[in-house]
Amino acid sequence: MNIFVERGGITRRQFFKGTGIIAATAVFAGILGKIGIDIFKASDKYIEKRIAGLYTLDERMTIRKSHENPEIIQIYKEFLSPGEVKPLTEKSHHLLHTKYGSEIPELIKELEAHRHHAA
Amino acid sequence: MSEIKGKVLKHSEQTRTMHWIHLICFIILGLTGIGFYFDITSIDNLFGGSANASNVHVWTGVVFTLGPLIYVLFNFEKFAKFIDTITTFTKDDFGWLKTMGGYVPFIKAEHIPPQDKYNAGQKILGLLVIIGCILMIVTGFPMWLLRDTMPAILVWLCWKVHFWTAVILILAILGHFFLAAIHPKSRVEFASMMIDGYVDAEYTSHHNAKWFAQLKKAE
Numbered sequence: 001m002n003i004f005v006e007r008g009g010i011t012r013r014q015f016f017k018g019t020g021i022i023a024a025t026a027v028f029a030g031i032l033g034k035i036g037i038d039i040f041k042a043s044d045k046y047i048e049k050r051i052a053g054l055y056t057l058d059e060r061m062t063i064r065k066s067h068e069n070p071e072i073i074q075i076y077k078e079f080l081s082p083g084e085v086k087p088l089t090e091k092s093h094h095l096l097h098t099k100y101g102s103e104i105p106e107l108i109k110e111l112e113a114h115r116h117h118a119a
Numbered sequence: 120m121s122e123i124k125g126k127v128l129k130h131s132e133q134t135r136t137m138h139w140i141h142l143i144c145f146i147i148l149g150l151t152g153i154g155f156y157f158d159i160t161s162i163d164n165l166f167g168g169s170a171n172a173s174n175v176h177v178w179t180g181v182v183f184t185l186g187p188l189i190y191v192l193f194n195f196e197k198f199a200k201f202i203d204t205i206t207t208f209t210k211d212d213f214g215w216l217k218t219m220g221g222y223v224p225f226i227k228a229e230h231i232p233p234q235d236k237y238n239a240g241q242k243i244l245g246l247l248v249i250i251g252c253i254l255m256i257v258t259g260f261p262m263w264l265l266r267d268t269m270p271a272i273l274v275w276l277c278w279k280v281h282f283w284t285a286v287i288l289i290l291a292i293l294g295h296f297f298l299a300a301i302h303p304k305s306r307v308e309f310a311s312m313m314i315d316g317y318v319d320a321e322y323t324s325h326h327n328a329k330w331f332a333q334l335k336k337a338e
Contacts, residue, residue, distance in 0.1 A: 002125030004320055007337040010199050017206060018199025022191065025253070032257055036265055043268035 123324050126317040127334060129236070129308075134197060137190040138312055144183040149289055151176040156282065177263045184256050204235050205245035211329070212239035222304065233328030244295055251288040254280060 010018070063069050076085040080092040099107040130138070151172045154162030166172035191198045214232035216239050221228035237245065258277040266274055300309045305326075311318045324331045 002320065003317075004125060004127040004323075004331070004334040004338065006128070006200075006334065008196065010196050011203075014199040014203040017202045018195060021202050022195075028253075028257075032261075036261060036269075039265055039270075040268050 123320045125320040127320050127323045127331070128316050129311045129318045129323070130316045131194075131197065132316065133190060133194055135312060135314075135316055137186055140186040141183065144179050144186065145288075145292065147179045148176060148183060149285070151179075152285055177259075180256070180259050180263070183252070187252070201245070204237055205242040205249075207235070208239070208242070212242065215239040222298065222302065233332075234326065234330070236327055236330040238326070240298075244291060247291050248288070251284050251291070254284045255288070258284070 058064060066072060073085055076087070076092075077083065080095070081087075081089045147166075150162055151166060153159065154166075154172055155176070160169070163169045163172040166175045211232035211234065215234060218228035218231055219226050220234075220238055220240060221231050222240075235242075258281040261269055262274060262277045262281065269277075298305050299312070300306055307322055308318055320331070323334075
């Protein structure tokens with residue numbers, strides 16, 4: 001049976017078109033890659049500045065730890081655990097801990113009951 | 120009937136392998152993409168849930184990029200010839216487009232001009248696929264690797280371009296599938312790309328007369 005096959009080798013025009021497309025794609029990919037890397041670096045720089053800003057703000061604060069805050073200590077001593085600073089009492093648990101998701105309807109009911117009780 | 124006997128080797132083994140790889144990648148990418156865009160959980164579940172489907176999408180995207188790249192580097196001669204063919208439009212190609220190659224029932228096609236290895240429609244599809252794939256790649260990778268660092272407007276732009284290019288590519292590929300695998304006039308070419316690479320010489324002498332004349336001259 002007769003089999004027809006393309007002959008090997010390419011013309012000058014085919015060579016230039018092929019290399020042209022490859023070169024254009026490489027340049028295009030290079031430019032986009034460079035932009036991508038620049039964006040990444042710029043973002044890193046921004047994150048570093050933000051971290052430095054947060055640390056500076058924190059260092060400038062007079063009270064830096066919540067458990068050393070005199071107002072919190074006073075609330076515990078006078079109301080949440082009278083006479084002492086004792087976390088996780090029944091009262092503080094109820095007043096300071098919130099609820100999430102499916103527990104919310106129950107919380108609303110509880111608060112409503114409190115309101116009626118207070119009224 | 121002419122008396123041309125024999126076969127023409129239209130697509131080499133490596134070309135067919137690359138076509139298969141790209142086809143499989145395209146189907147996976149298209150399916151997972153449609154799943155994400157329209158939030159179709161059943162499609163995501165085919166790939167092991169949303170998170171896995173996302174991983175499958177990006178890593179298939181890597182194969183989708185590397186497949187043709189490796190093919191081009193190892194088959195530069197074929198690639199250069201292909202690019203030359205699909206970027207060369209002569210009056211025969213415009214003549215083919217005027218009659219749509221006789222494929223559209225209500226357009227009269229008494230004389231269809233002789234065509235190259237690829238007819239004018241296939242040339243346009245080839246250009247669409249190359250430009251489309253490049254657009255998908257250059258918008259896909261930033262959305263994967265730079266989505267947290269890129270300005271939001273660029274992510275939005277990539278997303279829009281990625282989506283509309285995908286719509287055009289999927290429609291174009293559906294048309295390509297119909298003409299290559301279903302249409303009675305052209306489906307004889309199906310096996311040449313999907314199986315053994317050969318087309319009947321008789322068929323080629325009609326459908327790709329210019330290319331066949333070159334092949335005969337080279338004999």
